[in-house]
Amino acid sequence: MGIIFSVRKKGREAIMLDIRWMREHREELAEAMAKLNAVDAPWERALDLDEERRTLLTEVEALRMERNTGSKEIGRLFQAGETEEANVLKARMGEVRDVISVLEERLNEVEAEYENAMLRIPNPPEPDVPVAPDEGGNVVIKEWGEKPSFDFTPEPHWDLGERLDVIDFERGVKISGSRFYLLKGAGARLQRALSAWFLDVHTAQHGYTEIYPPFLVRERCMVGTGNLPKFGDVLYRDAEEDYWLIPTAEVPLTNIHRDEILEADALPVKYVASTPCFRREKVAAGRDARGIKRVHQFQKVEMVKFVEPSTGREELESLTQDAEELCEQLGLPYRRVAIATGDLSFVAAIKYDIEVWAAGCGEWLEVSSCSLFRDFQARRANIRYRPEEGGKTEYVYTLNGSGLALPRIIIAILENNQQADGSVVIPEVLRPYMGGAEKING
């Protein structure tokens, strides 16, 4: 494909925000952290450590210069046969080395602390993100479709799914414990149909390239997308090796280009994948316990984009529309919610949630989160591009959005499309994927 221009061989680990920007915009940074309600973000500590780090670096480098020139001199002296002088210099350089190693040790400590602090500073929000301390400040900015009305009481999917024998809760729990389920027959096929149709729409109409990525990734990938170090408690991982189960395809998809330099004319790069997602979901036992709304394993189609910085916002808009279009074609009423600063995820600079109405449980279900990360992930994962031939490299902007999260869409279809006779009408766009069936009957 020729996207890779070169690969970084060595370099520091993730570097998060631009430290120079931070040094020069202290007040803006403080303001951003306040807006995010990020009281524990160690940005001041990071700045202090940065100061210390640079002081040490200057000292160490001056000494290293002394050592380098001294060593060369020793070599020359030996060759010239001036052994005595060489030995004198050698002894002195030995002392210099000892001083260097003490300073280097300190420098390493400072750098480690510095990086740790940097990795825990969230992404500052875009200027137009609604400012509020929590999700109470989220704003519905768009609504589409009409909630279905019934001349009977619509069933929630946990009843309906069981009655139609398309969701088996008991067996799921028997096999794997609470918050596990299994889809059966038309239920399983409906999920397969949705997954296939989503992928087909995104690849054929929206220009995404389909990917089948690994579901187990290394720690380094999780750091790249911002899931680590702060959110390790929602991730599953292998006990013996450095393997983490993905909580979303965003992780492997974004890391496809980790440590790479993309060609400017290759942008935007757009990927889509359907993968299982694994999450600990450490919410209070009992909350969202019924049904398949909040589970430890679910299927999701995810879109990820790598774009030129100047196009970030328009790419977010088109990404969000790529997701919304699916809801429309499925005939599911939805709304777009602008997430407030206090509810913004650690990595997102701006985020829209798409929520679908589910008539049975009477709730708006989040089926997609569309985020612009600016260069936040790109810095962590070291993903760059070269704007001009031969010019300096810059970080790309990354975005991602679900398109869409599956079990919740299944919930909405089952609940909204249920009929008086107990059957469920299959949305027209899915019928070719369901062997032409129009309904799910018990």
Add this chain to the structure above:
RNA sequence: GGAGGGAUGGCCGAGUGGACGAAGGCGGUUGUCUUGAAAACAACUGUGGCGCAAGUCACCGGGGGUUCGAAUCCCUCUCCCUCCGCCA
């Protein structure tokens, strides 16, 4: 899982302790020549940190060690290749 062999710049490939940030080739950019192109010839051609700059430091898969000095010696980890075993 067992036994061997590897990892050097965009690519290929030299280098086994001292002027090596690294020969040579390919590729790329620019120039000369040419009506134009090709060929030939010449020059340039890695990344990052700190610094206003001059400059300086780091980087030969990662980490650690030996040494006045490490691409080069030692330890360790990772990845790749070959053969055997196992397997979808």
